[in-house]
Amino acid sequence: MRVTHRFASRSYSTLNLAKASSKSVFPNERYFKPEIVTGEVPGPKSKELLQNLNNVQDLRTTHFVSDYSKSSGNYIADADGNIYLDTFMQISSIPLGYNHPALIEAAKSEEWVTTAINRPAVGINPSSDYYKLLMDSYMRVAPKGLTQVQPLSTGSEAIENAFKAAFMWYQQNQRGGPTQPFSKEDLDSCMANSAPGSPQLSILSFSTCFHGRSMAALSVTRSKALHKVDIPAFDWPVAPFPHLKYPLDQYEKENRATEDACLAEVEKIIKSCTKPGRYGPVAAVVVEPVQAEGGDRHASPYFFQSLRRITKEQGVIFIVDEVQTGGGGTGKFWAHEHWDLQDSPDIVCFSKKLQAAGFFYKKELTPNMGYRIFNTWLGDPLRALQLRTIIDVIEKDDLLKNVNETGRVLFDGLRQLEKTYGHKGLIKNVRGKGCFGAFDCKDPATRDALIMELRRRGVEAGGSGESTIRLRPALVFTSKHAEIFLNILNECMSKL
Numbered sequence: 001m002r003v004t005h006r007f008a009s010r011s012y013s014t015l016n017l018a019k020a021s022s023k024s025v026f027p028n029e030r031y032f033k034p035e036i037v038t039g040e041v042p043g044p045k046s047k048e049l050l051q052n053l054n055n056v057q058d059l060r061t062t063h064f065v066s067d068y069s070k071s072s073g074n075y076i077a078d079a080d081g082n083i084y085l086d087t088f089m090q091i092s093s094i095p096l097g098y099n100h101p102a103l104i105e106a107a108k109s110e111e112w113v114t115t116a117i118n119r120p121a122v123g124i125n126p127s128s129d130y131y132k133l134l135m136d137s138y139m140r141v142a143p144k145g146l147t148q149v150q151p152l153s154t155g156s157e158a159i160e161n162a163f164k165a166a167f168m169w170y171q172q173n174q175r176g177g178p179t180q181p182f183s184k185e186d187l188d189s190c191m192a193n194s195a196p197g198s199p200q201l202s203i204l205s206f207s208t209c210f211h212g213r214s215m216a217a218l219s220v221t222r223s224k225a226l227h228k229v230d231i232p233a234f235d236w237p238v239a240p241f242p243h244l245k246y247p248l249d250q251y252e253k254e255n256r257a258t259e260d261a262c263l264a265e266v267e268k269i270i271k272s273c274t275k276p277g278r279y280g281p282v283a284a285v286v287v288e289p290v291q292a293e294g295g296d297r298h299a300s301p302y303f304f305q306s307l308r309r310i311t312k313e314q315g316v317i318f319i320v321d322e323v324q325t326g327g328g329g330t331g332k333f334w335a336h337e338h339w340d341l342q343d344s345p346d347i348v349c350f351s352k353k354l355q356a357a358g359f360f361y362k363k364e365l366t367p368n369m370g371y372r373i374f375n376t377w378l379g380d381p382l383r384a385l386q387l388r389t390i391i392d393v394i395e396k397d398d399l400l401k402n403v404n405e406t407g408r409v410l411f412d413g414l415r416q417l418e419k420t421y422g423h424k425g426l427i428k429n430v431r432g433k434g435c436f437g438a439f440d441c442k443d444p445a446t447r448d449a450l451i452m453e454l455r456r457r458g459v460e461a462g463g464s465g466e467s468t469i470r471l472r473p474a475l476v477f478t479s480k481h482a483e484i485f486l487n488i489l490n491e492c493m494s495k496l
């Protein structure tokens, strides 16, 4: 359902909430709007609990302490009884909102209980129903062309192991194929961390990207110095990510030139790394479909198609990091489906909205022997069960359609707010796909003030990059919720 907004006036009441779709895709959502009952947020209970928590765990990053038993659908409750409309959803990681009845029901089953209390070391003793579970969960959403999955535990772990798969594939090819044995020199030298057993190979990533905080993932991360400072890093190359002008459809010509310059640099780096020099040969290129932590930076399908072409021509693995974009937030299950690729990526990493992490990959990337990509758990079958139910609900309730419908209302409203409040530096460069959206403020202080003002009025929102606000609602966020959010944003902007 299409809802029209009128933001010309600063008055909150100009928006007609009654016109918003009354359709709810979250059954019996407990709240109809946010409600803040404490004078300030976080409230006193939240503060006290946080003080205790910080005595034993460093949780200085906390927004507020939550009460998940009282949270429902798109609304998160805090320890003081405040109810917030959640547009951030645990850093983009909750697909169906809080306490979805289908998940509650599934969790009561004997299958869930057995799986929860008997967590297997999957690489050693997978259960007799594990194959069926893999097929009913991960493999149901496997990106086109990727026939293999490696479940793991976090986004960073997915990235780390995707790099290992790319390195092993590269070296295997150097040796003449998977059946060729390791040489004695390879086996001896790797024990001293030196070549040829520990080869000088590299991963090419992009400026302002984020791929996680474990060691190799952090080496390719380029979004914030604070993430990286003090940590030894692999000396790997970086290419410029196109910083485009928005709206993309109005700046196609300029943006194409920017993208072409970045692509030329990618090709140059890959070619120069085959010669002796600072970096070893590039085994893989890793890229996010939308640079999320780095400030919601978009590039065009042409850019990604060209990256796929270049990596293929140069014999380099193409890794698409869908940790934040995967799972439906962009209106397609995988954001890279928006690119219309002739040939799929070689590896797709996932986590967050799937509630289970890991990577999908092409069969030829399977290592030559077992134990080469391995750890105690190799994921968690409980998370696969959860994913199975999540996919059931996404399909049954047609949630991707809902994301696209809601997205139209959301962006329509944001663009109107941009017209009204752009001159105040509160909102510019509105951008996004589905409900995976963002806008910039004029500076970091203004962004932070707007996030705080939203929270005071009962909206949980997240920042990214220098001065960006990112929207990462659940797939059950409807046009009704979008209207409530837009109205509160309108109030905040008229006040600031």
Ligand SMILES: Cc1ncc(COP(=O)(O)O)c(C=O)c1O
Residues within 6 Å of the ligand: 091, 154, 155, 156, 157, 159, 210, 211, 212, 213, 288, 292, 293, 321, 322, 323, 324, 325, 351, 352
């Ligand atoms: C694109 C991307 N890759 C990797 C990661 C790391 O995931 P995790 O925090 O689960 O290790 C994140 C986390 O925000 C991410 O956004």
